[in-house]
Amino acid sequence: MKRTGNTILITGGGSGIGEALAQRFHDAGNTVIIAGRRRDALEAAIAGRANMHAMTLDIESADAIEAFAKTLVAAHPALNVVINNAGIMRYEDIGARRDLADAEATITTNLLGPIRLNNALVDHLKAQADAAIVNVTSGLAFVPLVAASTYSATKAAIHSYTISLRDALAGQVEVIELAPPAVQTDLTPGQRTREGYQPLDEFADEVVALFGQSPTPAEILVERVKFLRFAEAEGRFDAALEAITQLARGSGH
Template identity: 45%
Template structure:
């Protein structure tokens, strides 16, 4: 994948991995557009990182996704890269009646939104040089943590969707990447923490980013970064260890 002179949309770009991608690609002479739910965070990013373009959008909402793509292709018709990064991570006890609103929110954000956005963008991307769809999955797609079963299932589905989408676009110029992070030090999963400002733990974002950029640069279409590689290769063994 070419890493400069693109026009890139990044979902979930207000923090963590999404914001790290935005800053990295901006430094590499790309036009970078991020979207997120929090208008205050987007305004703060515009002030701190001049040149990053922002747009308010809750990707869990079907209508807002459609409006986002319409706005995007109208105002930035050169857009040629979609990074499906937005995600939420919730714990779910399947041994008792679960809160279906939380389950639906997790599935809509983590799975339905990337499917829908990819399908909306694919006809536009087919005509663009250097086009790419980059799906952010997780090492937990391969060896899940049992206390967050819905999150892990959505990431396993993103792995499967990426395979199918890559096959469907094989006769076009659109490259389809799957980047599977390990545990990365971001705010992901703050819902289950008493201190909402506490981070997730895991490797530094910059360490993950270096591995992801290397994979994109070398056209590694399925890249498990760091410990995510072990989760993919030793899934049964590590599942038992992780869930003791």
């Protein structure tokens, strides 16, 4: 992925990882469109920045995604990079019968959302020079967090889907996976200040540096996520699973 001169869409761009990356990509000389549900958060993220734009998007609605894609391409025909970052994480107890609303919303947002948006934009991207799709997964795609099992499962599914998409679009659209570790954001209550999580600015700076490599790695992996990403390959899976399970229990989950 080229470093500058892109027109980039970032979903979930009004806060957290999405906002931090959007502003850094904008600083590097790219036109950036951020999308999300909350207009106020989007406007705050783009305030004072030329060539940074905000569009509202209901990532849970298939019809809304189709309409959004048409409006987006009409307004920004140079669009050549899509970063699927929008996601939700809910803690759940899967050991007993429960209301599945949180699980179903997680699947709709984290799994169907990127699949639907990529489907709506893939033909446009294939016609662009230097096109790229970046799917944001998680270290939990590789070692699940029991207390957030559906979230972990959706990220594992997006990892698998990204491998398939990379092969299907080889030579047409670059397909990249970004797998964050636990980062200090508002993804879950109390996470912004949780000890042991990577500070957001430190994470975003490391990610941008990795994107600056040539060629861009197929997987963007900061140092902190490698404990999970390579746990199974290095024969550490059970120990990693136990470690993150105990960490979650220590924080009340």
